[in-house]
Amino acid sequence: MPTNARSAARPTYPGVHVEELPSSTRTISAVTTSVTAFVGHTRRGPLNEPVRVTGFTDFERRFGGLGSRSAVAHAVHQFFGNGGGVAVIVRVAAAGSGRAACTALESTGGHSESRVLEVHAKEPGVWGNGLRIAVDHDTPHPDDTFNLRVHDARGDTRESFTGLSMDARHGRHAPTVINAASRLIRVEAVGEGRPDPSGTVSRPFGRELPHLAVGLTVKIGGVEREFTLHDPDRDGPAPTTVAELALLLERKLRALPDAPGKHAFAGAEVTAFGRRLQVVAGSTDPDDVVRFLGECANDLGLEASVNPPVFPLAGGEDGAPPGPRDLIGSEADRTGIQALRGVADVNLLALPEIAGYDRTEDMLTVVSAAQRLCAERRIFLLVDAPAGWVSADTARAGAAAFDAVRGDHAALYFPHLWLTDPLTGRLRAFPPSGAIAGVIARTDAERGVWKAPAGTGARLAGVHSLTVDLTDRETGLLAPLGVNCLRTFPVTGPLVWGARTLEGADALDSEWKYVPVRRLALHVEESLHRGLQWVVFEPNDESLWQQIRLSASSYLHTLFRQGAFKGTTPREAYFVKCDHETTTAEDVANGVVNVLVGIAPVRPAEFVIVRIRQTSGQFAL
Incomplete structure (x- = not known):
C-alpha cells in the first residue's frame, strides 16, 4: 500500500498518469451580515435563551405570535415583512414575574x-x-x-x-x-x-x-x-x-x-x-x-x-415587560441582552421596547450597555427614537441627550411608523427598528453590506405613513446631529433617508460616520477572525505569513470585485501586510503573528449637487 503521494504516483506502465493533490491554500468565507437579534417581552418562549427563527410562522410557533404588550413581536413581524431572513429571539420578563x-x-x-x-x-x-x-x-x-x-x-x-x-x-x-x-x-x-x-x-x-x-x-x-x-x-x-x-x-x-x-x-x-x-x-x-x-x-x-x-x-x-435592568441582564448568568454572548452569528440588534420608556435616562442606560456588547461581539445596534419625539423640534432638543452614548456601533432612527395593527385592524404607531432591520437585510441581499440601507430602494413595506412628516429643512437640521430620518416621498412612499451612525454628527468628524462603512468593517473583521483560526499553533515563519497574505488577499479581492471598495485597482482598494516588519523576532519569540489589513470603503453619496448654468443660446459642437 502506498503511504504518501509520491509513492502513489510512481508509474508502473508507460502512459499519462493523473494525480489529485490537496490544495495548500486556505480560503476565508464571508460571514452573515443581517441576522438580527430581538430582545424583550413575548407571549411565550424560553426565558433568556436565544432561539433562531427563519420566518414569522416559526416565531408564532415558538413565541406565541403577536401580543398587544409585545413590541418585539410586532418588530419581528415587520422584519420579515421587509425582507428579513433570520432572526434570533431572546425572551425577557421582569424579575420575579410570570x-x-x-x-x-x-x-x-x-x-x-x-x-x-x-x-x-x-x-x-x-x-x-x-x-x-x-x-x-x-x-x-x-x-x-x-x-x-x-x-x-x-x-x-x-x-x-x-x-x-x-x-x-x-x-x-x-x-x-x-x-x-x-x-x-x-x-x-x-x-x-x-x-x-x-x-x-x-x-x-x-x-x-x-x-x-x-x-x-x-x-x-x-x-x-x-x-x-x-x-x-x-x-x-x-x-x-x-x-x-x-x-x-x-x-x-x-x-x-x-x-x-x-x-x-x-x-x-x-x-x-x-x-x-x-x-x-x-x-x-x-x-x-x-x-x-x-x-x-x-x-x-x-x-x-x-x-x-x-x-x-x-x-x-404572563411575566411583566422587562425593565432596564432586566433587559441589560447579567453577563455571568447570560440573561437579557447578555444571552447573545453565546450566539455565533448575530449582526444586528433591535430593542424596540426601550422607545416606550417614560424616562430617557432608562433608555440611554440600556443603549450604553447594548453598545458595549455590540463593540465586543461585532454587532450593530438599531436604536428607535423615543416615543416622546413627536415633532422635528422635540427630536432636535432630545438629540442632545444622546451625546452621552455617541458611538459607531449604533444608529438612531426617527420617527415612528403608522401601521395597521393586525390584532385590532386599526392604525397604531410602532418603533421602526424591526422594519429597518428588514430593509438592511434586503439591501444586503440585493446589493451588499457596503451599500447604504437608505434611499429610494429602501422602501418600508406595509407602512401606512410616518408619525412625523419631515420636510427637507427639518431633515437638514437633524442629519448633522446623527439622526437618521424616515421620509415619505411621492410615488415611492415611506422610506429610509439617512445612513449615519450615532457617532455621525458633523461636530464629531468621525471616520465611522456612515452606517455602511462601519458595517463593512465589522463584516471584514469577523470574516478574517473566523477565517484565520487555522493559524493558531502553526509554525510562525515566512511560509505561514505567505499563506496568511494569500488567504486574506483572496477574500478582500472578492469584495473588491463586488464593489465593496473604492479605487480602480486592488492596490488602491486594499492591502494585506504580514512579514518580518509586522511580526518581529520578539513577536515570534512570544508566539505572536501580526497581520495588518487596510481597506478603502466606499462612502455613500449623501449630498448630490447638480450645478446648472444658463447660456445665451449659443451651443458649440
Missing part, C-alpha cells in the same frame, strides 16, 4: 388518592392555561405503563408519548422521556404509582362477559341519555371479547343526541386495554365527565374510576 401553568395527575392504585406526576407548562405565561393532558393505559403492558397526550384548547393533539413508566430504572421513564422531547410541558414525579387514565374506567371484566341486554343511563356534563347496551334484533350477536364490547359501547354512545353545539356524545371514544374499558367524552371540556348511572351500570362495573376527559393546566401568568 408563572407556568400546571396540574397534578393522581393515582388511586393504592386505594387512596395521591399525587404522582406534576405537569408544568414548559415556559411561563397564560398560554399554558390552554394545554390539556390526556392519559390512557392502552399499552402492550397495560398494568405497568401508560400513554400521555398533550392537547391544545381546541382539542388538537400537539404531542404524544407512549409506553411510559414511573419506574426510574425503566427505559421509558416518564420524566426522562417527556422532559427531553417535549416543547410544551415538563413533568416531575412526586409520588409512587402511575397516573389514573382520563375519562371513566371500568372494573376488569371476567373471561366471560356478563349479560349485556340491559338498559343504561349515561350522563356527560349536564346531558343525560338512556339506551340499550345490546339489542339482539338490531345489534346481532352479543360481543364475546372486551374489544368487541368497546366497539359496541362506542357506537351506542355516538348515536345519542348531543346538546346544541356540543360534540361530547358524537365524538365519544371507548378503548379496551387489558380486560378494562376506558370511556372518554369527545370533548376537551373538563366538565364533560362520563358517568353511568343505575344498578345495571354498577353490575357491569362501568365506574371503577371517574375522571374528566382531560386534565387542564391552570395558574399560568
Whole structure:
C-alpha cells in the first residue's frame, strides 16, 4: 500500500498518469451580515435563551405570535415583512414575574388518592392555561405503563408519548422521556404509582362477559341519555371479547343526541386495554365527565374510576415587560441582552421596547450597555427614537441627550411608523427598528453590506405613513446631529433617508460616520477572525505569513470585485501586510503573528449637487 503521494504516483506502465493533490491554500468565507437579534417581552418562549427563527410562522410557533404588550413581536413581524431572513429571539420578563401553568395527575392504585406526576407548562405565561393532558393505559403492558397526550384548547393533539413508566430504572421513564422531547410541558414525579387514565374506567371484566341486554343511563356534563347496551334484533350477536364490547359501547354512545353545539356524545371514544374499558367524552371540556348511572351500570362495573376527559393546566401568568435592568441582564448568568454572548452569528440588534420608556435616562442606560456588547461581539445596534419625539423640534432638543452614548456601533432612527395593527385592524404607531432591520437585510441581499440601507430602494413595506412628516429643512437640521430620518416621498412612499451612525454628527468628524462603512468593517473583521483560526499553533515563519497574505488577499479581492471598495485597482482598494516588519523576532519569540489589513470603503453619496448654468443660446459642437 502506498503511504504518501509520491509513492502513489510512481508509474508502473508507460502512459499519462493523473494525480489529485490537496490544495495548500486556505480560503476565508464571508460571514452573515443581517441576522438580527430581538430582545424583550413575548407571549411565550424560553426565558433568556436565544432561539433562531427563519420566518414569522416559526416565531408564532415558538413565541406565541403577536401580543398587544409585545413590541418585539410586532418588530419581528415587520422584519420579515421587509425582507428579513433570520432572526434570533431572546425572551425577557421582569424579575420575579410570570408563572407556568400546571396540574397534578393522581393515582388511586393504592386505594387512596395521591399525587404522582406534576405537569408544568414548559415556559411561563397564560398560554399554558390552554394545554390539556390526556392519559390512557392502552399499552402492550397495560398494568405497568401508560400513554400521555398533550392537547391544545381546541382539542388538537400537539404531542404524544407512549409506553411510559414511573419506574426510574425503566427505559421509558416518564420524566426522562417527556422532559427531553417535549416543547410544551415538563413533568416531575412526586409520588409512587402511575397516573389514573382520563375519562371513566371500568372494573376488569371476567373471561366471560356478563349479560349485556340491559338498559343504561349515561350522563356527560349536564346531558343525560338512556339506551340499550345490546339489542339482539338490531345489534346481532352479543360481543364475546372486551374489544368487541368497546366497539359496541362506542357506537351506542355516538348515536345519542348531543346538546346544541356540543360534540361530547358524537365524538365519544371507548378503548379496551387489558380486560378494562376506558370511556372518554369527545370533548376537551373538563366538565364533560362520563358517568353511568343505575344498578345495571354498577353490575357491569362501568365506574371503577371517574375522571374528566382531560386534565387542564391552570395558574399560568404572563411575566411583566422587562425593565432596564432586566433587559441589560447579567453577563455571568447570560440573561437579557447578555444571552447573545453565546450566539455565533448575530449582526444586528433591535430593542424596540426601550422607545416606550417614560424616562430617557432608562433608555440611554440600556443603549450604553447594548453598545458595549455590540463593540465586543461585532454587532450593530438599531436604536428607535423615543416615543416622546413627536415633532422635528422635540427630536432636535432630545438629540442632545444622546451625546452621552455617541458611538459607531449604533444608529438612531426617527420617527415612528403608522401601521395597521393586525390584532385590532386599526392604525397604531410602532418603533421602526424591526422594519429597518428588514430593509438592511434586503439591501444586503440585493446589493451588499457596503451599500447604504437608505434611499429610494429602501422602501418600508406595509407602512401606512410616518408619525412625523419631515420636510427637507427639518431633515437638514437633524442629519448633522446623527439622526437618521424616515421620509415619505411621492410615488415611492415611506422610506429610509439617512445612513449615519450615532457617532455621525458633523461636530464629531468621525471616520465611522456612515452606517455602511462601519458595517463593512465589522463584516471584514469577523470574516478574517473566523477565517484565520487555522493559524493558531502553526509554525510562525515566512511560509505561514505567505499563506496568511494569500488567504486574506483572496477574500478582500472578492469584495473588491463586488464593489465593496473604492479605487480602480486592488492596490488602491486594499492591502494585506504580514512579514518580518509586522511580526518581529520578539513577536515570534512570544508566539505572536501580526497581520495588518487596510481597506478603502466606499462612502455613500449623501449630498448630490447638480450645478446648472444658463447660456445665451449659443451651443458649440
